[in-house]
Amino acid sequence: MNIKTADEKQQKQALIAETALKMFEENDFYDISINAIAQRSHVAKGTVFNYFKTKENIFMHLLLVGYQEFFLQTLNQLQQAKLTTTDELKSFLLTNTKDLIENHLTLIKLNALRGPVLEGKASREETIEGRKKLYEVHEQLAQFIHDSFPSIDVKTANKIFIIQSSIASGLINLSNLDSFNQEPIPGNMDDFKVSILNDSMETFDFYLTGLLGK
Amino acid sequence: MNIKTADEKQQKQALIAETALKMFEENDFYDISINAIAQRSHVAKGTVFNYFKTKENIFMHLLLVGYQEFFLQTLNQLQQAKLTTTDELKSFLLTNTKDLIENHLTLIKLNALRGPVLEGKASREETIEGRKKLYEVHEQLAQFIHDSFPSIDVKTANKIFIIQSSIASGLINLSNLDSFNQEPIPGNMDDFKVSILNDSMETFDFYLTGLLGK
Amino acid sequence: MNIKTADEKQQKQALIAETALKMFEENDFYDISINAIAQRSHVAKGTVFNYFKTKENIFMHLLLVGYQEFFLQTLNQLQQAKLTTTDELKSFLLTNTKDLIENHLTLIKLNALRGPVLEGKASREETIEGRKKLYEVHEQLAQFIHDSFPSIDVKTANKIFIIQSSIASGLINLSNLDSFNQEPIPGNMDDFKVSILNDSMETFDFYLTGLLGK
Amino acid sequence: MNIKTADEKQQKQALIAETALKMFEENDFYDISINAIAQRSHVAKGTVFNYFKTKENIFMHLLLVGYQEFFLQTLNQLQQAKLTTTDELKSFLLTNTKDLIENHLTLIKLNALRGPVLEGKASREETIEGRKKLYEVHEQLAQFIHDSFPSIDVKTANKIFIIQSSIASGLINLSNLDSFNQEPIPGNMDDFKVSILNDSMETFDFYLTGLLGK
DNA sequence: GATGAATGAGGGTTCATTCAT
DNA sequence: TATGAATGAACCCTCATTCAT
Numbered sequence: 001m002n003i004k005t006a007d008e009k010q011q012k013q014a015l016i017a018e019t020a021l022k023m024f025e026e027n028d029f030y031d032i033s034i035n036a037i038a039q040r041s042h043v044a045k046g047t048v049f050n051y052f053k054t055k056e057n058i059f060m061h062l063l064l065v066g067y068q069e070f071f072l073q074t075l076n077q078l079q080q081a082k083l084t085t086t087d088e089l090k091s092f093l094l095t096n097t098k099d100l101i102e103n104h105l106t107l108i109k110l111n112a113l114r115g116p117v118l119e120g121k122a123s124r125e126e127t128i129e130g131r132k133k134l135y136e137v138h139e140q141l142a143q144f145i146h147d148s149f150p151s152i153d154v155k156t157a158n159k160i161f162i163i164q165s166s167i168a169s170g171l172i173n174l175s176n177l178d179s180f181n182q183e184p185i186p187g188n189m190d191d192f193k194v195s196i197l198n199d200s201m202e203t204f205d206f207y208l209t210g211l212l213g214k
Numbered sequence: 215m216n217i218k219t220a221d222e223k224q225q226k227q228a229l230i231a232e233t234a235l236k237m238f239e240e241n242d243f244y245d246i247s248i249n250a251i252a253q254r255s256h257v258a259k260g261t262v263f264n265y266f267k268t269k270e271n272i273f274m275h276l277l278l279v280g281y282q283e284f285f286l287q288t289l290n291q292l293q294q295a296k297l298t299t300t301d302e303l304k305s306f307l308l309t310n311t312k313d314l315i316e317n318h319l320t321l322i323k324l325n326a327l328r329g330p331v332l333e334g335k336a337s338r339e340e341t342i343e344g345r346k347k348l349y350e351v352h353e354q355l356a357q358f359i360h361d362s363f364p365s366i367d368v369k370t371a372n373k374i375f376i377i378q379s380s381i382a383s384g385l386i387n388l389s390n391l392d393s394f395n396q397e398p399i400p401g402n403m404d405d406f407k408v409s410i411l412n413d414s415m416e417t418f419d420f421y422l423t424g425l426l427g428k
Numbered sequence: 429m430n431i432k433t434a435d436e437k438q439q440k441q442a443l444i445a446e447t448a449l450k451m452f453e454e455n456d457f458y459d460i461s462i463n464a465i466a467q468r469s470h471v472a473k474g475t476v477f478n479y480f481k482t483k484e485n486i487f488m489h490l491l492l493v494g495y496q497e498f499f500l501q502t503l504n505q506l507q508q509a510k511l512t513t514t515d516e517l518k519s520f521l522l523t524n525t526k527d528l529i530e531n532h533l534t535l536i537k538l539n540a541l542r543g544p545v546l547e548g549k550a551s552r553e554e555t556i557e558g559r560k561k562l563y564e565v566h567e568q569l570a571q572f573i574h575d576s577f578p579s580i581d582v583k584t585a586n587k588i589f590i591i592q593s594s595i596a597s598g599l600i601n602l603s604n605l606d607s608f609n610q611e612p613i614p615g616n617m618d619d620f621k622v623s624i625l626n627d628s629m630e631t632f633d634f635y636l637t638g639l640l641g642k
Numbered sequence: 643m644n645i646k647t648a649d650e651k652q653q654k655q656a657l658i659a660e661t662a663l664k665m666f667e668e669n670d671f672y673d674i675s676i677n678a679i680a681q682r683s684h685v686a687k688g689t690v691f692n693y694f695k696t697k698e699n700i701f702m703h704l705l706l707v708g709y710q711e712f713f714l715q716t717l718n719q720l721q722q723a724k725l726t727t728t729d730e731l732k733s734f735l736l737t738n739t740k741d742l743i744e745n746h747l748t749l750i751k752l753n754a755l756r757g758p759v760l761e762g763k764a765s766r767e768e769t770i771e772g773r774k775k776l777y778e779v780h781e782q783l784a785q786f787i788h789d790s791f792p793s794i795d796v797k798t799a800n801k802i803f804i805i806q807s808s809i810a811s812g813l814i815n816l817s818n819l820d821s822f823n824q825e826p827i828p829g830n831m832d833d834f835k836v837s838i839l840n841d842s843m844e845t846f847d848f849y850l851t852g853l854l855g856k
Numbered sequence: 857g858a859t860g861a862a863t864g865a866g867g868g869t870t871c872a873t874t875c876a877t
Numbered sequence: 878t879a880t881g882a883a884t885g886a887a888c889c890c891t892c893a894t895t896c897a898t
Contacts, residue, residue, distance in 0.1 A: 002875075002876055002877050002879095002880055002881050002882055002883085003877070003880060003881065003882080004881085004882065009882090012882090028330040028331060028334075030244065030331070031334075033866080033867070033868085034867085034868060034869085035866095035867085035868090043883080043884095044883060044884045044885060045868090045869090045884085045885065046869090046870080046871080046883070046884055046885060046886095047882075047883055047884070047885095049868090049869065049870080050881095050882070050883075050884095053869095054868080054869085055867095055868065055869095109330075111384075111387040111388060112326045112387045114387070115386075115387070115389070115390055116242040116243075117242065117244070119394055119395045120395070124394055124395070127394055128394055128399050131391065131394070131399060131403075132399070132401065132403075135403050135405070135406060138405070138406070139405065142405065154405065155404075155405055158405035158406070159405070159413075162388050162391075162406070162408060162413075163413070163417055165384070165387075165388055166381065166384030166385045166387065166388045166413075166417070167380065167381065167384055167417070168384070169383070169384040169387045169388065170325075170379070170380030170381055170382070170383040170384025170385070170387070171380045171384070172329075173325040173326045173328070173329070173379075173380065173383045173384070174325060174376050174379055174380045174383065175329070176329055177345065177376075180333055180338055180341055180342055180345070181333050181334070181338070185342050185345060185346075186342075187346065189345075189346075189349050190369075191349075191352070191353065191356065191368065191369055191372035191373075192349060192352070192372070192376070194376060199373070199376075199377070199380075202424075203377055203380070203381070203417075203421050205424065206420050206421045206423065206424025206425060207417050207420045207421060207424075209420065209423075209424055210416075210419065210420025210421075210423055210424065211420060223857095226857095247891085247892060247893085248892075248893060248894085249892075249893090252860095257858085257859095258858060258859040258860055259859080259860060259861095259893090259894090260858065260859055260860060260894090260895085260896085261857080261858055261859070261860095263893085263894070263895080264857070264858075268893080268894085269892095269893065269894090335893095430858095430859055430860050430861055430862085430896075430897055430898055431859060431860065431861080431898070432860080432861065437861090440861090456758040456759060456762075457758075458672065458759070459762075461887080461888070461889085462888085462889065462890080463887095463888090463889090471862080471863095472862060472863045472864060473863085473864065473865095473889095473890085474862070474863055474864060474865095474890090474891080474892080475861075475862055475863070477889090477890065477891080478860095478861070478862075478863095481890095482889080482890085483888095483889065483890090537758075539812075539815040539816060540754045540815045542815070543815070543817070543818055544670040544671075545670065545672070547822055547823045548823070552822055552823075555822055556822055556827050559819070559822070559827060559831075560827070560829065560831075563831050563833075563834060566833070566834070567833065570833065582833065583832075583833055586833035586834070587833070587841075590816050590819075590834070590836060590841075591841070591845055593812070593815075593816055594809065594812030594813045594815065594816045594836075594841075594845070595808065595809065595812055595845070596812070597811070597812040597815045597816065598753075598807070598808030598809055598810070598811040598812025598813070598815070599808045599812070600757075601753040601754045601756070601757070601807075601808065601811045601812070602753060602804050602807055602808045602811065603757070604757055605773065605804075608761055608766055608769055608770055608773070609761050609762070609766070613770050613773060613774070615774065617773075617774075617777050618797075619777070619780070619781065619784065619796065619797055619800035619801075620777060620780070620800070620804070622804060627801070627804075627805070627808075630852075631805055631808070631809070631845075631849050633852065634848050634849045634851065634852025634853060635845050635848045635849060635852075637848065637851075637852055638844075638847065638848025638849075638851055638852065639848060675870085675871065675872085676871075676872060676873085677871075677872090680881095685879085685880095686879060686880045686881055687872090687873090687880080687881060687882095688873090688874085688875085688878095688879065688880050688881060688882095689878080689879055689880070689881095691872085691873070691874080692878070692879075696872080696873085697871095697872065697873090763872095
């Protein structure tokens with residue numbers, strides 16, 4: 001138990017990270033204590049700090065690794081999809097957005113934390129390293145799109161995914177205006193109702209149409 | 215003197231709120247202490263609590279009142295603009311978005327706080343009351359658009375403004391990916407660069423085009 | 429209770445400081461917790477931090493203020509003593525040393541903490557301010573000696589008090605070599621025995637003789 | 643290989659001890675972690691604890707063994723010096739003090755830790771054993787002086803070395819009063835300036851003169 | 857109404873020490 | 878014997894909130 005392989009170490013780190021992720025699905029960053037993460041991971045508080053230097057590092061890790069995985073998966077799917085028309089691409093991207101919102105909502109929530117909260121105390125080196133890896137994957141993805149659709153330049157392809165997250169992230173922020181703490185506000189506020197999924201997809205759809213041409 | 219008129223009371227409340235707003239332009243919610251707000255308002259800490267039951271109430275107030283004012287102003291401008299074509303409307307809305315981003319960025323930042331942070335401790339009653347007032351203004355604005363452009367139904371008009379804020383709010387979250395704590399990350403990360411203003415306007419432009427028809 | 433005069437505030441600060449001093453008579457810096465200081469002062473933990481920004485500030489305060497008082501008292505006594513011969517001066521200084529050791533041992537112990545421990549986290553500004561005040565008093569004392577004994581220049585007079593503390597401080601460090609945690613070590617270790625008081629006085633006596641001439 | 647000879651064991655213990663000594667030259671006890679000692683020794687953390695029961699034991703060991711070596715060396719030098727007059731003795735002792743301060747400052751710093759910090763958690767048995775060995779060497783040294791200078795009794799000879807360390811130790815504590823965290827305090831504080839070496843030697847010189855007679 | 861002193865729960869983090877391998 | 882992962886007690890400190898005046 002005392003000498004761990006790199007793999008075993010990664011597993012424990014992943015255990016802690018996944019616990020934090022689960023908790024972040026239900027609570028906000030400031031309502032999640034290291035103590036609670038440790039307990040729910042069945043690990044001592046000190047152990048958490050053996051794997052992450054600060055609390056912020058845990059969540060920065062979730063953000064960076066989570067997005068890397070998401071974009072890698074997207075790249076894979078794209079490669080297998082063998083799209084030929086921009087309509088197919090649009091359709092693919094909308095499905096991809098659905099996946100992002102339905103299965104990776106925490107990523108989108110983490111975006112809001114990154115600048116104002118996480119960067120302040122996350123390790124500069126690790127963050128930059130992770131950010132660069134992420135940039136690479138992002139570029140690969142964009143490059144692949146450009147290769148498949150030469151009319152879409154790499155820069156534009158990159159932006160597509162940034163806007164994708166932006167839209168979803170923004171709609172989370174504007175959701176639930178017709179309720180307070182999950183409880184519906186009495187009276188009619190129907191026009192404040194937002195469906196994160198539907199509205200994201202509609203907005204992104206319009207964006208893609210505008211960007212890629214009718 | 216120790217019995218204040220309703221007006222005097224409102225003035226002091228406004229003073230505190232404005233101070234908090236100024237501070238929120240420069241710092242994040244969790245980096246702004248009640249103490250600091252009190253000091254910068256030249257008021258005692260206890261006085262702050264005489265006007266706002268909790269810290270979260272202050273910022274919920276800023277959000278609600280700020281948006282009310284913004285939408286009222288928008289309504290005014292709209293009434294004076296006497297638009298006739300949807301192109302003019304689009305143009306108006308884009309200019310309005312520019313105003314929102316350039317002069318009311320705090321509103322957009324506050325959106326990200328609302329659900330996860332503010333609602334937890336903000337007064338339910340006051341929030342609901344404010345939310346209803348806001349809804350009313352929002353509806354008036356939407357109604358006016360509908361009246362001017364019967365093809366745009368009220369629900370759609372409402373949504374326009376929600377998407378407007380969503381897009382800007384989301385782009386804030388995705389900005390500065392090419393730097394860490396304001397310092398640029400060495401190496402090329404150009405494709406991560408985001409211009410909150412330009413990209414918001416472009417995205418909103420495409421959205422409006424899609425929504426309102428070519 | 430809510431608006432304290434400067435005087436009342438100083439009293440509470442003094443209360444906390446004195447509690448810390450008492451505890452420092454019995455325990456080492458690292459064995460004294462803020463919690464314990466608060467409890468023994470019948471005050472909440474937070475209150476301690478209302479009066480001292482850091483734990484180190486408390487003890488730096490004790491050191492600076494303690495020495496200021498000691499030197500002021502020494503100056504007073506000196507003024508009243510109206511010494512005329514250097515033998516009288518020597519005698520006075522030895523009695524003064526006795527007082528320092530018997531009634532202000534904590535000051536001497538605090539000297540050992542200052543550089544390596546306190547300066548790291550004590551407020552730079554407050555410390556420098558206190559240090560300057562102390563320097564002033566020290567200079568006054570030295571000046572008075574010089575005025576009374578023109579053959580002793582001010583620099584030399586200053587050094588007298590620095591050596592006085594050094595000797596006492598050093599002898600504390602070398603004391604109790606014949607015991608371990610207060611319990612005597614079995615067997616004869618008589619030649620390791622040190623009397624802080626007697627040996628300080630003897631050493632200081634020899635020092636003064638050497639310095640001031642036979 | 644996993645059964646080490648006594649000599650091999652001592653070598654590893656010495657390696658760890660020497661590393662700790664080096665680190666203590668640059669940092670304070672509380673700023674040196676077992677982790678850091680282990681790393682700089684190229685040894686695992688657990689290994690450190692195989693050789694020293696507690697952190698305090700390491701430094702107590704440094705103190706005891708360091709002084710033993712210093713006094714043995716002093717004894718050797720004394721035996722070779724073949725002094726005949728007390729003036730020569732004084733001169734020898736001052737040179738010896740210079741050596742202590744210039745090459746063994748850590749010993750003097752360790753004195754300040756011994757009572758308040760180390761004894762609390764150092765092994766009683768090992769400390770007492772080391773202290774007795776030290777006492778023996780100390781006595782030999784004193785005895786040799788007495789044999790060479792019958793007018794100096796053994797007790798007095800012993801005390802000479804205790805005062806030697808006391809003076810140096812005390813002056814360390816009172817040094818750097820004219821700076822804060824290595825940075826000079828602005829303004830004139832010349833009379834607070836201390837030269838550990840010069841002032842130790844002067845003080846010790848006067849002490850010896852007083853003790854041994856003019 | 858205004859004040860600001862007092863509160864204390866709660867936070868993140870450190871680090872000597874243990875012990876299974 | 879060597880290892881280093883796991884532990885968890887203990888620490889200092891923050892800050893929204895209360896309430897006596």
